[in-house]
Amino acid sequence: MSEQTIDLKKRRFLTQATGVVGAVGVGFVAWPFLSTWKPSAKTKAAGAPVDVDISKLESGQLVRVLWRKKPVWVFKRDKSALDALTSEELMSKLADPSGTGNSKNQQPKYVSSSFRSIENKEEVAVIVGVCTHLGCSPTYRPEPGASDLGGDSWKGGFYCPCHGSKFDLAGRVYAGVPAPTNLEIPPYQYVTDSLIRVGIDHKNT
Template identity: 75%
Template sequence: MSEQEIDLKKRRFLTGATSVVGAVGVGFVLVPFLSSWMPSARAKAAGAPVDVDITKLEEGQLVRVLWRKKPVWIFKRDKTALANLSAQDDVLVDPDNSEDQQPVYAKNAHRSINPEVAVIIGICTHLGCSPTYRPEVGAADLGGDEWKGGFYCPCHGSKFDLSGRVFKGVPAPTNLVIPPYHFVNDSLIRIGIDPKA
């Protein structure tokens, strides 16, 4: 074996070894770089659906959960509250829900899948305050006999009925928004996914 052949073998070995070490180094650099493009667990959770157990939800009771950093109200209406919904049409801006603020399956007077259980995003459509739940009928500070229960925004005085429809003559321009949701079963609501999704 000549000296020239030995140098050629050494050169090939060193070239191959350098290539392997370089490829491993590029892999160590690329993996964290490419994984930084993936959404974090926090970002995934921010848009994730939320499950709410309603087995212990009583008539008149309101439960608050967070979905996409927004407060969502789940509450149970009794028969009187449901009857009062249609009795208020003349004092509401959009009693027929003509605005696109609810899924198709909630385009009804009660704005929900199940008339007794309401699911509403608790953010006023005026400037984004969170209205207070005022289910008591006839509250003197909200109009006396005209008040059939609903939500009152303390920031600028907007009023909404128990299906989230806005009253006439208040700053809020539109009804409260209904999020996508469905009943997984009789006792579990999943907020963030439509029924047929």
């Protein structure tokens, strides 16, 4: 074998070795940069915001999304449902008619007390679907007058089948049931008139 052939082999080996080392070096340099694109542990724990398109949401219709591993209900109330929420008959049956409750995390300050929704957007409700008693998920029962829930005194709302707690269509708890407080209202905002973002506070706070 000639010296020229040996030199060519050495050169090829050195070229390949340099390429491999260079690629590994680029990988080490790129990793810290790419890793900054990943959400932090704090962000993951907090839960990313969830967008809900309400452009086709009809009165009485409810959609469910998952936020922070909890179900969130987004539903539309018609005028009769809104009128019922402020009626003296219903208010007399609630444990917390003002809707403020005794928990600082129960609802944001920018939602109204009776409708528990953002001002001028009262027809759409956004509520965490977890009973405040033992964490079951109540059933949506929007039909007024349901015989198994009190007949004429039932104005529509939510019934928890686990232990019988009842909530109105604003998530306010009825008096005399196991649930101690109203259903939670999560932070949310309107990105547009037809898009709600759950997990981010209303912009005008």
